[in-house]
Amino acid sequence: MMPHTEPEPSRPLWSWIRSAPGTHIWLLIIALTSLIVVIAPDHVDHVLLHRNSSNIHELNLHPFRALLSSAFWIENPASLPLYAMLFEVFHAPVERWLGTQRWLLIVATAHITATLVSQRVVLMAIQDNRAPRSMVHVVDIGVSYGLAASIGVLTYRIPGPWRWLYLAGAVAFFGVPLLTGGTFTDLGHAISLAVGLLAWPLTRHPVSRET
Numbered sequence: 001m002m003p004h005t006e007p008e009p010s011r012p013l014w015s016w017i018r019s020a021p022g023t024h025i026w027l028l029i030i031a032l033t034s035l036i037v038v039i040a041p042d043h044v045d046h047v048l049l050h051r052n053s054s055n056i057h058e059l060n061l062h063p064f065r066a067l068l069s070s071a072f073w074i075e076n077p078a079s080l081p082l083y084a085m086l087f088e089v090f091h092a093p094v095e096r097w098l099g100t101q102r103w104l105l106i107v108a109t110a111h112i113t114a115t116l117v118s119q120r121v122v123l124m125a126i127q128d129n130r131a132p133r134s135m136v137h138v139v140d141i142g143v144s145y146g147l148a149a150s151i152g153v154l155t156y157r158i159p160g161p162w163r164w165l166y167l168a169g170a171v172a173f174f175g176v177p178l179l180t181g182g183t184f185t186d187l188g189h190a191i192s193l194a195v196g197l198l199a200w201p202l203t204r205h206p207v208s209r210e211t
Contacts, residue, residue, distance in 0.1 A: 023091040105202070
């Protein structure tokens with residue numbers, strides 16, 4: 001685990017990046033894959049998104065690669081600035097607070113669990129003729145499951161009564177879509193939020209203060 005250092009007054013940006021290395025490396029990879037999608041011909045970017053998806057087809061053929069690669073692509077490169085902001089607001093504080101290893105354990109567990117459970121639900125729906133066979137090849141990529149987990153675990157960082165207001169907002173944001181005819185992605189978000197909330201034991205001994 002990389003040490004969390006105090007800010008360097010002469011190099012505030014570099015100090016900020018070093019204080020949450022995993023968050024910023026992940027964001028850099030997403031920026032690079034988004035650039036690839038932008039410059040690739042239309043038919044090529046379509047193939048790339050499907051090949052790096054964690055849908056039923058790819059999970060059956062290449063389970064490890066599908067679970068890993070799907071965490072580094074976003075379907076719409078125009079949303080990269082939004083994701084960058086969300087990474088700074090949610091991932092970076094959790095990584096600084098708990099350390100890179102525990103942060104990574106939480107988001108990876110959420111990503112894997114949410115993906116496997118939600119795709120299992122899709123498979124069951126196909127088998128019961130409640131979903132089209134084409135859902136086997138649905139594009140299932142992105143970083144939102146990990147974000148939902150960080151949102152969940154960050155609940156324990158917020159002091160006093162504000163914690164409960166924050167928690168109510170998070171549960172409503174991810175729970176309402178699920179309860180009103182949500183998709184498999186909505187299910188994955190709810191599962192990831194639950195993983196973050198269940199990670200409370202990992203928050204009992206934080207490694208550093210936020211810079």
